[in-house]
Amino acid sequence: MAGPCIMETVLKSRFIEIGSEMDELIKGGVFIFFGENVPSSLKPYCIIHQVEVIHPLKIGDIIQIGKDSAIITSIGELANKNLLELYHLVIKNNGLSKPQLPGDINVKGTLPNEVSIGETMLILRKKNKTAL
Amino acid sequence: MGKYKKVKITKGSSGWGGPLIIKPKEGKDYIVSVTGGGIHPVAAKIAELSGGRAFDGFKSAVPEKEICCVVIDCGGTARIGVYPMKKIPTVDVVASGPSGPLANFITKEYLVSGVKIANIEVVED
Numbered sequence: 007m008a009g010p011c012i013m014e015t016v017l018k019s020r021f022i023e024i025g026s027e028m029d030e031l032i033k034g035g036v037f038i039f040f041g042e043n044v045p046s047s048l049k050p051y052c053i054i055h056q057v058e059v060i061h062p063l064k065i066g067d068i069i070q071i072g073k074d075s076a077i078i079t080s081i082g083e084l085a086n087k088n089l090l091e092l093y094h095l096v097i098k099n100n101g102l103s104k105p106q107l108p109g110d111i112n113v114k115g116t117l118p119n120e121v122s123i124g125e126t127m128l129i130l131r132k133k134n135k136t137a138l
Numbered sequence: 139m140g141k142y143k144k145v146k147i148t149k150g151s152s153g154w155g156g157p158l159i160i161k162p163k164e165g166k167d168y169i170v171s172v173t174g175g176g177i178h179p180v181a182a183k184i185a186e187l188s189g190g191r192a193f194d195g196f197k198s199a200v201p202e203k204e205i206c207c208v209v210i211d212c213g214g215t216a217r218i219g220v221y222p223m224k225k226i227p228t229v230d231v232v233a234s235g236p237s238g239p240l241a242n243f244i245t246k247e248y249l250v251s252g253v254k255i256a257n258i259e260v261v262e263d
Contacts, residue, residue: 030239031239034239036215036238036239038215038216040216043196043197044196045170045172045195045196045199046199046202047202047220047221047224047226048172048216048217048220051216051219051220051240052216082213083213084211084213084232085213088174088213091174091175092174092196094174094216096213096214096215096216096238106214106237107213107214107215107234107237107238108213108214108232108234109212109213109214109215110213110214110215
C-alpha cells in the first residue's frame with residue numbers, strides 16, 4: 007500500500023523574459039523555453055527562464071505554472087538533453103502518449119493563456135513513501 | 139582563388155530538404171553552431187571545408203547578417219523553424235522535417251536535415 011504522498015521538485019525556474027511572438031504559441035498550447043544564453047534570433051519565440059532546480063523529467067511529472075497544472079504524458083528522446091544542456095524545453099498541451107518530435111514534452115491538463123515576467127514554473131514528482 | 143570555397147551539404151539517411159550550397163564571403167562567414175555543448179563536429183567540418191569561421195551560438199552573439207549558415211540539433215519546433223524563416227541556411231544534424239508552429243516557413247532551399255560529416259563536400263567551381 008502506498009504511504010503518504012510527498013512531492014519532490016524536479017525543476018524550478020523563473021521567467022525573466024517573454025518573447026514577442028510567444029503569445030500566439032501559448033494560446034495554441036505550446037510553451038518554448040530557453041536559458042539566458044539563447045541566441046537573439048530565437049528570443050522572440052521563447053520564454054527565457056532562470057533555472058534554480060533541474061533534473062531529467064519523467065512521464066507523470068506535474069508541471070505547474072501559476073494556478074494551472076498539467077501532467078507529462080510523453081517525452082521525446084532529445085527533450086531531456088535539450089533541457090540539461092540548454093535549459094530548452096518545448097511543452098505541448100496535446101495529451102499525446104507518443105511524442106511527434108524528439109524534442110517534445112507532451113502534457114495533458116490546463117496551462118495558462120498568458121504568462122508574465124517574474125512568474126515561476128514548478129515541475130513536481132510524486133514520491134511514494136512506503137509505510138513501515 | 140579566394141580563401142572561401144563552395145560547399146554542398148546533402149541530407150543524411152532519413153533526412154529532409156536540401157541539398158544546400160553555401161559559400162562564405164567577407165563579412166558573412168560565420169558557421170554558427172546552435173547546438174549546445176560547444177561547436178558541433180558538423181559545424182567544424184563545414185567551416186574547415188568552406189573557409190568559414192565556426193562559432194558557438196550559445197557562447198556569444200554574432201549579428202544575423204554575418205551568418206553564412208547555422209547548424210542545429212533540433213528536435214523539431216523552435217530552431218528548425220526560426221532560422222529558415224529568416225532565410226538563413228540551416229543544417230540540422232537530427233533527421234527532422236518541417237513540423238511545429240513554424241513549419242510553413244521551412245523549405246528545402248533553407249533546410250537540410252539528418253546531416254553527418256560524410257554529407258559535406260567541396261564543390262569548388
